Structures are given as C-alpha cells and as structure tokens.
Amino acid sequence: MDPKYISAFIKSISNVFSTMLQLPVEVGEPTIKKGDETPFDVSGIIGMSGEVVGSVVLSFPGDAAERIVAIFTGEQVGVDSEDFPDAIGELVNMVAGGAKGMFEGREVSISCPSVVVGKNHSVSRLKDVPCVLIPCSTDCGEVVIEVAIQDRKANEASAAPAQASA
Amino acid sequence: MKILLVDDSKTMRNIQKSVLTQLGYTEIEEACDGQDALSKIGAFQPELLLVDWNMPNMDGLTFVKTYRQTHKSTPIIMVTTETERSRVVEAIKAGVNNYVVKPFTPDLLSQRINETLEKAAAA
Numbered sequence: 001m002d003p004k005y006i007s008a009f010i011k012s013i014s015n016v017f018s019t020m021l022q023l024p025v026e027v028g029e030p031t032i033k034k035g036d037e038t039p040f041d042v043s044g045i046i047g048m049s050g051e052v053v054g055s056v057v058l059s060f061p062g063d064a065a066e067r068i069v070a071i072f073t074g075e076q077v078g079v080d081s082e083d084f085p086d087a088i089g090e091l092v093n094m095v096a097g098g099a100k101g102m103f104e105g106r107e108v109s110i111s112c113p114s115v116v117v118g119k120n121h122s123v124s125r126l127k128d129v130p131c132v133l134i135p136c137s138t139d140c141g142e143v144v145i146e147v148a149i150q151d152r153k154a155n156e157a158s159a160a161p162a163q164a165s166a
Numbered sequence: 167m168k169i170l171l172v173d174d175s176k177t178m179r180n181i182q183k184s185v186l187t188q189l190g191y192t193e194i195e196e197a198c199d200g201q202d203a204l205s206k207i208g209a210f211q212p213e214l215l216l217v218d219w220n221m222p223n224m225d226g227l228t229f230v231k232t233y234r235q236t237h238k239s240t241p242i243i244m245v246t247t248e249t250e251r252s253r254v255v256e257a258i259k260a261g262v263n264n265y266v267v268k269p270f271t272p273d274l275l276s277q278r279i280n281e282t283l284e285k286a287a288a289a
Contacts (some may be wrong), residue, residue: 021268073177074184083176090175093220094268097247110247112174112222 005103006030006132008126009056009145012090012098013136016091021071025143027080028135036122039144042079044092045123047111052103054149055125058092062117064141079117089113095145106153126150139147167283170201170212172229173212173245174221180278182245184217189279193224194262200224204232212240214283219246219257227260234261241286245270 010027017023042065044058060068062079069077069087077083093113100108116123123146125131131148169191171179183216186194195210197203201286216267219226230242243264254265262278264282266275 016269056183069223071181086175087177090177093175094247097220097268098249101247107252110220139223 001130001132001147001149002154005052005099005151006134006147007151008099009095009134009147011102011131012096013058013095013134013143013145015098017096017138020091021068022092023068023071023138023140026137028137030132030134033131033133033146035046036124038116038121038123038146040142041119041121042088042125043121044085044088045093045114045116046096047096047102047113048096048108048149050060050108051106051153052108052149052151053099053126054129054147055123056092056096056099057097057144057146057147058088059144059146060088064138064143067140068138068143085115087119088115106151167191167209167214168212169214169216170194170195170197170203170210172197172200172221172226173216173218174198176216178218178237178245181272182275185275186279188272190198200226200229200232205227207233207237214279214286215240215242216245216279217242217262219244219248219253230257230260230262231286239286239289241282243282246277255276 014025017025038059040059040061042060046056074086096110124147129148129150134145136143171182173179197206204278214287217226241263244262247268248269264278266278
C-alpha cells in the first residue's frame with residue numbers, strides 16, 4: 001500500500017479528533033496486521049469503492065469509546081445505548097471521508113458506516129489486501145485505525161504493460 | 167426561521183441543533199435521509215436546510231436535485247465529509263448555496279449559516 005494513503009488517515013484522525021473533540025492524537029508506528037480479529041471491543045467500519053477499494057475500521061476499547069463518545073455528544077452514552085453506534089459511526093465516517101479527500105486523482109466513494117460492539121469480534125476484509133494497523137493514543141485511551149485498501153487504478157496501470165507484451 | 171436538518175447521524179443533528187439554538191433558531195425539524203426530508207418539507211416548509219451527502223435510502227445530492235425542482239430559492243447548506251473539488255462543484259450545480267466540510271467547529275458552522283442567510287436575504 002502506498003504510504004501516502006496511511007499518511008492521509010493519520011492526518012484525518014488528527015483533524016477529526018482535534019476539531020470535534022479537542023483531543024490531540026499521538027500516532028504510533030504503523031504495522032501490518034495478522035488475522036481478522038479486531039484488537040478492541042468497539043469497531044466502526046466503512047467500505048470504500050471506486051478507484052480505491054477496501055475497508056477502514058476504527059477500533060476502540062469500550063471504556064475509551066465511552067469517554068470519546070461522551071465528549072462528542074456532550075453527554076454520557078453507554079455502549080448499550082442506541083446513540084452509541086451512531087456517534088462511533090459518525091466518527092469513522094469523518095475519518096474515512098477526510099482521508100479519501102486526500103487521495104489525489106482518485107474517484108472514491110465511502111459507504112454508510114456500520115458499528116460492531118462485542119469482545120473478540122472479527123471484521124472480514126478483501127483477500128490479498130494487506131491491512132495496515134495504525135495505533136493512536138489519546139487522553140481518553142487507545143484507538144486503532146485498520147486500513148485494508150487497494151488502489152485499483154494504480155494496479156490496472158501497472159498491469160497494463162505486462163498484458164500488452166503478453 | 168424554520169430550519170430542516172437532514173443527516174442520518176443523530177449525533178451530528180444534535181451538534182448542528184446546538185449551534186442553531188445558540189444562534190437563536192429554535193424552530194428545527196429533523197430528517198434522517200433524503201426520503202424522510204421529502205416527506206417533511208410539505209408540512210414544515212423550511213426556510214433553510216442543512217443537508218448531509220452520504221445517507222441511506224436517498225443521498226443528499228439526489229435530495230437537493232429533487233427539492234430544487236419545486237423550491238428554487240430556499241437556501242441549502244451541504245454539511246458533509248466530501249471534500250473533493252469535483253464533489254463541491256457537483257453540489258453547487260445541483261443547487262447548494264454553501265458548503266461545510268465535516269469535521270467543523272461550531273464557529274465555522276455559525277459563520278456559514280449567517281453568511282448563507284445574509285446572501286439569501288439580499289437576493
């Protein structure tokens with residue numbers, strides 16, 4: 001995966017958290033994820049389609065998610081409340097939307113968000129697409145962005161000469 | 167001033183409602199997608215609309231295009247994560263009067279609401 005895409009997600013989460021939550025984000029070293037299981041109990045999921053395809057997951061420990069949602073909504077919202085997935089969904093929507101806006105020269109659409117709450121859940125992603133895990137730390141706790149996307153336009157461009165010479 | 171908020175996120179509608187209330191606007195109706203908004207405009211007759219882009223059932227752009235067929239001048243502000251220039255142009259061509267990119271500060275949203283209403287009043 002082109003590092004510019006990872007950079008876009010780092011910039012986007014920092015922008016969303018500082019603007020909407022006044023919460024600085026410290027970003028750790030991105031790594032390649034192994035397995036489908038998400039690291040934490042709460043996951044906000046967005047699909048990408050178009051010239052870049054795949055999925056983006058924002059994953060939080062339950063207590064960190066509750067603290068972040070409390071700041072975002074201005075009230076205490078437990079994980080069992082129907083308002084909780086709405087707030088998590090809007091956060092992942094803004095992070096993914098902000099990042100895709102930085103994908104220069106690529107027409108990309110994002111799906112409406114889905115939210116999963118529960119221990120040891122897993123999120124399936126595209127086969128043969130590496131998932132990059134970006135660890136983030138905030139005063140409310142940890143957050144991880146999982147980016148499993150593929151640049152179809154770049155792949156088609158790199159495959160074209162090989163097909164032509166075959 | 168009657169204002170219709172169209173966004174599938176209740177959290178986002180609440181944030182926008184809070185900004186509007188601080189500006190002194192209290193006559194606010196909410197819709198969770200474009201279809202819901204179309205079903206409410208007849209009875210509510212909004213004088214300003216804040217519309218998200220990505221929503222289930224009917225997205226904001228389709229809603230704006232449909233709404234503009236019968237309501238030519240009611241001001242519309244698109245409030246969305248769509249930041250690409252091509253999308254902004256598409257929204258303006260569809261009839262959007264102003265554009266706010268999420269995430270936004272309350273001050274920015276207030277400023278856009280005020281300038282949109284001032285322009286509409288001057289037209």
